[in-house]
Amino acid sequence: xxxxxxxKEFMKPLSVSDEHxxxxxxxxxxxxxxxxxxxxxxSTDTQVExxxxxxxxxxALVVARAIGxxxxxxxxxxxxxxxxxxxxxxxxxxxxxxxxIAEGVAMGIERYQTPIIGGDTVQGPFTISVTVMGRVEAGxxxxxxxAQDDDDLWVTGTLGGSAAALEEIDNTDIGNLSALDQAxxxxxxxxxxxxxxxxxxxxxxxxxxxxxxxxxRHILQSSGxxxxxxxxxxxxxxxxxxxxxxxxxxxxxxxxxxxYELLFTAPASKRQEVESLSLTSNTPVTRIGRxxxxxxxxxxxxxxxxxxxxxxxxxxx
Ligand SMILES: Nc1ncnc2c1ncn2[C@@H]1O[C@H](COP(=O)(O)OP(=O)(O)O)[C@@H](O)[C@H]1O
Ligand SMILES: Cc1ncc(C[n+]2csc(CCOP(=O)(O)OP(=O)(O)O)c2C)c(N)n1
Ligand SMILES: [Mg+2]
Numbered sequence: 347x348x349x350x351x352x353x354k355e356f357m358k359p360l361s362v363s364d365e366h367x368x369x370x371x372x373x374x375x376x377x378x379x380x381x382x383x384x385x386x387x388x389s390t391d392t393q394v395e396x397x398x399x400x401x402x403x404x405x406a407l408v409v410a411r412a413i414g415x416x417x418x419x420x421x422x423x424x425x426x427x428x429x430x431x432x433x434x435x436x437x438x439x440x441x442x443x444x445x446x447i448a449e450g451v452a453m454g455i456e457r458y459q460t461p462i463i464g465g466d467t468v469q470g471p472f473t474i475s476v477t478v479m480g481r482v483e484a485g486x487x488x489x490x491x492x493a494q495d496d497d498d499l500w501v502t503g504t505l506g507g508s509a510a511a512l513e514e515i516d517n518t519d520i521g522n523l524s525a526l527d528q529a530x531x532x533x534x535x536x537x538x539x540x541x542x543x544x545x546x547x548x549x550x551x552x553x554x555x556x557x558x559x560x561x562x563r564h565i566l567q568s569s570g571x572x573x574x575x576x577x578x579x580x581x582x583x584x585x586x587x588x589x590x591x592x593x594x595x596x597x598x599x600x601x602x603x604x605x606y607e608l609l610f611t612a613p614a615s616k617r618q619e620v621e622s623l624s625l626t627s628n629t630p631v632t633r634i635g636r637x638x639x640x641x642x643x644x645x646x647x648x649x650x651x652x653x654x655x656x657x658x659x660x661x662x663x
Pocket of ligand 3: 390391392
């Protein structure tokens with residue numbers, strides 16, 4: 347069974363909204379009402395050795411990246427980070443490993459502007475779980491739902507760099523990462539941009555972890571809409587393009603995953619606001635397509651020819 351069927355069919359029915367739970371299972375994070383004006387945003391993500399990060403990688407890099415991947419869900423909700431907890435499972439623990447973990451935590455705290463507030467430490471296979479908490483003004487959280495017919499589809503940054511780096515990750519020397527390696531090890535985490543989008547600009551938003559081809563479907567499915575994406579507009583990481591060429595880098599950008607950029611929708615009337623937010627937050631942004639009424643169908647337009655995309659991005663199981 348696919349992870350999304352498991353979540354939808356078995357877990358989601360157990361989650362009910364009540365006066366406190368504004369948003370339960372199914373989005374990048376849950377939203378809990380605290381008072382009149384504030385909501386708590388909570389999300390958890392687990393990283394497993396050899397599945398999410400290469401065997402033998404420097405643990406400082408692994409831990410800092412895991413924090414970034416988790417905080418990225420707060421960016422996708424337009425939330426301001428409040429803190430994170432770190433649950434660690436390691437086969438053994440010595441002073442050297444402890445130092446690497448502590449260095450990674452310190453890097454993550456600094457890079458992603460989020461304090462550590464707790465965690466858990468157990469023996470077992472290398473696994474890291476990070477739970478993040480953030481705040482939004484009541485009713486402001488960005489969701490995967492909410493896109494409207496004719497909305498523009500936008501993406502931040504460039505795509506495919508992380509997957510290209512991962513194809514040849516042999517160097518995890520923390521002091522000597524290439525610019526392409528950084529695309530994998532240092533998720534961009536668009537916090538300021540996400541918070542700006544939540545101030546009435548975006549109609550829906552998520553962060554790209556499983557690849558554009560798969561993740562765009564979360565927006566389409568939850569709004570009952572389709573989309574047309576202009577293949578030539580997808581912003582491919584130039585270093586990935588240089589390394590593997592046009593077609594292969596397109597595949598990495600489209601379905602490689604691990605980009606942690608934001609994918610969002612906004613009405614055409616908000617184009618100027620998106621552009622000026624991009625400037626003030628120093629976040630590159632590209633308009634890659636438009637939503638339409640063709641239920642959940644993704645069309646890729648290339649030189650005037652349209653093809654239906656059946657690719658569904660990264661999946662566990
Ligand atoms: N085992 C689980 N039990 C309950 N909820 C889950 C479980 N696994 C995932 N979810 C929920 O399903 C939704 C989608 O999860 P996921 O695809 O991991 O999102 P993301 O890519 O933002 O991390 C989230 O709301 C998440 O909290
Ligand atoms: C060693 C290694 N191989 C392959 C990948 C590619 N990969 C693994 S999981 C994944 C998807 C994102 O992980 P997931 O647990 O689904 O994160 P979430 O969507 O919950 O944020 C990708 C692209 C990787 N990151 N590391
Ligand atoms: Mg997740």
